Amino acid sequence: MTTPTNSTFRTEMIEAREAPNQSRGVAGWLRANLFSGPINSVVSVVVILLIARLIWPFLEWTVIDANFLGSSRDACTGDGACWVFIASRFDSIIYGFYPEAARWRVDIVFAVLAVLIAWLAVPRLPQKKWVVLFALIGFPILAYILLLGGHFGLAYVPTRAWGGLMLTLTIAVVGIVGSLPIGILLALGRRSKMPFVKSICVIFIEFWRGVPLITVLFMASVMLPLFMPGNIEFDKLLRALVGIMLFWSAYMAEVIRSGLQAIGKGQNEAGQALGLSYWQRMGLIILPQALKLVIPGIVNTFISLFKDTSLVLIIGLLDMLAIIRAGLTDTNWLGFSTEGYVFAALVYWIFCFSMSRYSQYIERRLNTGHKQ
Incomplete structure (x- = not known):
């Protein structure tokens, strides 16, 4: 009877490996993706400075120096954005x-659409099949009646x-x-x-x-x-x-x-x-x-x-x-x-x-x- 050889078995010790990275959160993500080495760190710093150089003037114009309150262009006195223009024409x-008197119908359609999207997007909410059925059949009918009017006493x-x-x-x-x-x-x-x-x-x-x-x-x-x-x-x-x-x-x-x-x-x-x-x-x-x-x-x-x-x-x-x-x-x-x-x-x-x-x-x- 021949004795089995040990050629298929490891005879030396396995070299020590690095411990797994246990860092989590924002600091761990930054260390793993942006500052994992000297070259990567330098490139990340340069890119961050360039982005900050481009974004900061935009933030100054849109937020810091912007005008938000008012009803006419006279309220826009600074060098920033005049969001008064958007506020004054937001309804249009x-x-x-x-028609302004019928805009509640549009609000209802928007609200129902948002609820349907949220219901279908959240996995834990039940009765998905019935919601899909209503979204494909019931919601178009509801939106048509509300938006166009001419039925159930709604103005056309x-x-x-x-x-x-x-x-x-x-x-x-x-x-x-x-x-x-x-x-x-x-x-x-x-x-x-x-x-x-x-x-x-x-x-x-x-x-x-x-x-x-x-x-x-x-x-x-x-x-x-x-x-x-x-x-x-x-x-x-x-x-x-x-x-x-x-x-x-x-x-x-x-x-x-x-x-x-x-x-x-x-x-x-x-x-x-x-x-x-x-x-x-x-x-x-x-x-x-x-x-x-x-x-x-x-x-x-x-x-x-x-x-x-x-x-x-x-x-x-x-x-x-x-x-x-x-x-x-x-x-x-x-x-x-x-x-x-x-x-x-x-x-x-x-x-x-x-x-x-x-x-x-x-x-x-x-x-x-x-x-x-």
Whole structure:
């Protein structure tokens, strides 16, 4: 009988290793990321000084030397920003030309939308399915009745009186909610084995991706009525919403198609082996995985859509940025354009940054090993 050799066993002591870093909090993060070595420390200090050199004058202008109280440009006496301009036109920036007596209806819609978003964003809150159902069916009906009026004794408010942040959010929400399902159907159709369906989807996607959004809005507002019967009139806002949904659904389709192509064919074959139909395989196996992989691309499309809502000015709809620009033409506020554009940029950044951070949170929750 042969005796086993000890060649597979370690005969020497393992060298001592450094103790794990136990530092936590802000100091630990700074030491690990900004001051981990001499070169890293020097670069961090230089960058911090450059940022401070650029940010401090901006802080002086926006906060320290700024004027916040007053009702006219006479209240702006310093060298800082005159936020009195924003305060004096805040109502029009939010509501546009919506009648003042009916603005409580807009407030209710804003409040319900905020509650729905918070309910869906907080994981511990119950009854998510019912909330989603209300958000997709009940909330649009409620918003339509409250904003447009003409029912249940509410005064009718035409869409030409809509404007400001209210109009921006209306276009963004409708565009986001409408473009996602249309994009999913287009992505599935482009990957279909039926030549007719695939050809229609390819032509649709390539056509809308090859046309600028400004052209789409112009065609929807000016050219479309020329091809309609004289007794039929489409609302200008409705035409813009349809154009935006169709335009961004083409981009959404390509984002989702990239996720579908990332799923191996074995997933589909496994569904076929279980006897599942095409739509069951897509809804239960393929799409959940594909959508999870392309969350960054989907949210990036949503952010682009939200920022492009400002293009509706080309067809005479005054969104938040257009309302601010219109206020700058007032002779009493000439020379305060910087404050208006900075405020608009801040509002756009808040919404876009919120969508970006929430998408990262969703990615972390749904991560099942794809993260490198």
